[in-house]
Amino acid sequence: MPRAISFPPEVDTGPHRLAPDSNMLQSKAGRRRRSSSIIYQEPAESIEHTSDQAALPNLNANWVNAKGAWTIHFVLIIALKIFYDIIPGVSQETSWTLTNISYMFGSFIMFHWVRGIPFEFNAGAYDNLNMWEQIDNGDQYTPTKKFLLCVPICLFLLSTHYTHYDLTYFTINFLATLGVVIPKLPFSHRLRIGLFSDIPEE
Secondary structure, eight states: OOOOOOOOTTOOOOHHHHHHHHHHHHHHHHHHHHHHSSEEEOOOOOHHHHHHHHHSOOHHHHGGGSTTTTHHHHHHHHHHHHHHHTSTTOOHHHHHHHHHHHHHHHHHIIIIIOBSOSOSTTTTTTTTOBHHHHGGGGOSSOHHHHHHHHHHHHHHHHHHHHTTTOHHHHHHHHHHHHHHHGGGSGGGTTEEETTTSOOOOO
16 A cells, blocks of 8 residues: 655645745856856846946946046056156157056056945945946947047057057057957957956855
8 A cells, every 4th residue: 555645734845935946046056157157248237236226326437427537548648658758768669568558457457357336325236347337327339438448549559650660569559459448349248257357246
């Protein structure tokens, strides 16, 4: 005679108890798979994050549209050029190359490497976005983003001209410029390289 199996009354084996937990585990597992990949796409924000982003102005990114924000780039480039010019033994070719590399490196760190904001009033709504992705709410080809894309290209052209199209200097300046221009293109939006990015927030 087959035996009947009974469960204690407090144990609920219905599917409605397992579905939410299994969905949550699948979601987290999917996120971990994306973060463990070399290249992965940052998913869109949840409704809660979107609401938090819209609640208050993003002081971390809105300053790029303020008066004088564009001028500071030219001031920094000129200051870097003067700094390298006054170093004894530095040629004009090397000075322009160092200026180009310094600006590209600083621009990459500021706009593409650091994620999140240094303020707490947005409840972590921007923790998975770098500054470039925060500017103008992520819209592409806005006037500010066009300007920020043109500056490194123009600096590269100047550096190439004043280094007299030397192949070594050209290669160095070209690679440095690519490292800043590529992350600004639309196909790189929310794109992460696992070797250079932290694991995204769960």
